[in-house]
Amino acid sequence: MFSVGARGVRRVVRSMVAATTTSTPRTATGVSAAAEVIKMDVSQPQSLKKALSVPNKLLMGPGPVNIPLRVHNAMMKPMLGHLHPEFTEIMDEVKEGLRYIFQTKANVVCCVSGTGHAGMEATMCNLIEPNDVILIAQNGIWGERAADMAHRHDGDVRVIEKPAGDVFSLHDLDSALSQHKPAILFMVQGESSTGALQPLEGVGSLCRKHGTLLAVDTVASLGGVPFYMDAWEIDVVYTGSQKVISAPPSMAPMAFNDRAMAKVHARKTPIRSFYTDITWLANYWGCDGLPRKYHHTGPVSSVYALREALSMMCEEGLESLWSRHRSCAQKLYDGLADLGLQLFVDDPAKRTPTVTTICVPNGVDWTKVTKYFMSKYRVEISGGLGPSAGKVWRVGLMGYNCTPENVDKVLSIMKEALANVSKLKSNL
Template sequence: MTQTVSINNNQRLQLEPLSTPERLLLGPGPSNAHPAVLQAMNTPPLGHLDPAFLAVMDEIQSLLRYVWQTENPLTIAVSGTGTAAMEATIANAVEPGDVVLVGVIGYFGNRLVDMAGRYGADVRSITKPWGQVFSLEELRTALQTHRPTILALVHAETSTGACQPLEGVGELCREFGCLLLIDTVTSLGGVPIFLDEWGIDLAYSCSQKGLGCPPGASPFTMSPRAVEKLQQRRTKVANWYLDMTLLHKYWGSERVYHHTAPINMYYALREALRLIAEEGVENSWRRHQENVEYLWQSLEDIGLSLHVQREYRLPTLTTVRIPEGVDGKAIARQLLLEHNIEIGGGLGELAGQVWRVGLMGFNSRKENVDRLIEALQQVLPK
């Protein structure tokens, strides 16, 4: 080793080992991971082609099908956060020129519009005020007007706390010959989903919300109809990392190297999914619903009001209206720094108008509601 250049030590920080405050994460995500999940994540890594690791991948695939209620063979975890899995649905399903119709009821609908455009789609959108949802009639009219190849909707809008009803939408999409793409980032594990029954063709999610796992490996699935569109592409998928024509050879029976999986994230995801299978996904949905109703009641009891009409409220994420004259940012900061509780602020149209309170996965427990309400009572102006 000949080394003729001298070392630059400008950026050589001398640090202590990591030390962080213990927060209760009641924002829009991440939520706190289950202790057993953190423990699984800490297992020393295996190689990404080790037979013992391939078995872990197979278990993840089955359990993802279970929580999504689907039999889709192509059901995997993408090696990135939920946004990467979102991009994976678009990258694989969209060919340049495809008409993609996006229903925008909040921030993440807009993100789908931006992404689909980058993959060359002819993007059309329909919108509703943030906090509302589309009726089946509105969707029918839009499909008639735009005749899209793909209809993309957000099931659980993390920016508004509204739940888009999906019953009947799949039939509608079949009637108009288009694929149905659904964002389930804030619903998977916490909100009833029946992917196959509802005729959903493409879906993605994240690990750090309803599944109670740290972020970094993200659920992705494609129906056989969507796979058919993938197989008939005239152009390569415009994203190498997320190309399912390559990835399915790693996750499927061929086991061809594609990229080095985030091994420990998959350990964590397997444990999170295992815990849901143990609880039963319908019990997890029920738990989320019961605890959020307790949250709603508790918030109203201290004089706060909620942004979304009751029947469309998510069990995972609640938007609370910031009372007139209150500095929402200052309150959230006080909760964080004085009480170690994180809640979120509003995004986009709702910036400055609402707080966002998540009760997701391992965090969906009554004691967390009590802790939040107690802290809120201390920091809110009397």
């Protein structure tokens, strides 16, 4: 066996140090001469040497919304490891809050770390196998996005369409299901690009009659209008944290019922996305009864925020939330009518209270009005999107921002902005 005494060890260490010093000369700064040959071409950015500055704005567009102080404070809680028992307990509390707002007893209730688009992507990649027929009920941009994603997962995509602002009847859907015989029907409850609210009662039972799974996007609607996942026999639902929930944009809560999970487990091909694989997510969120495994590093502070926002929703209660959104939307509708403005969705029964679309009057530059809101009052309202681009303004009444006072502010600024734009036009 090789053995070296204390003196021998010291001699070996001294010789190693000497060799290192000889072979790699050091400068006064302690950096090797070889390293100093490389010059840094990118200097420290001056912009990061000043303090972070973020203006305070009132976000009355279609999202994100302003966040309650209580939710902000939750994000300041100490950091935990993403598998620490204290953190997984918070995740479990989030699941219970989601079961309440989804109105479901489904086992698989969890979140994708990402915004509402991540929920849409997770829905498509988990449910669709190559050549599965998926029927998209398209009446706005989110149906278009869903069809795009479904194509990317090699689905046999069939689209039924309604004009922007209109919705699908049970007769429309029954006929389409009979014709296309899809494995999946995808619908959007609150189409934020047009302001339309899709009725869902009865759709789930139709889908079951045809052997079809029903997947629903509730990003712009959940919490602001009635939604009953189990009672309406909806198989998959997802939403976004940054809308009515009033948390930062970072989480896409979702639920898969047993019918949906049966299709996932019966797949003949692997789920193409590891990150949005619902079987991994279900395990990480403690939904499958097995020990939690590392899937990805959950956004710890965002989960704190989501937990606190859900707590506030549960304290108010869904019935109160739905009533508040309905009454504030009606106040907005009445005030807009007093200003001589028309709504894009004619039928009140087809309007989502969370996003109101207002027709831009002839001769008015919609961008000047939105710029007036922002430049003078730091209030955001948005223009149209997709099929409503250039035709409407969109005003969001969601969660924390859905108050009578905010409705009054939007109406007051709108009146002032229209008068200002008209005055500018008359002076030309």
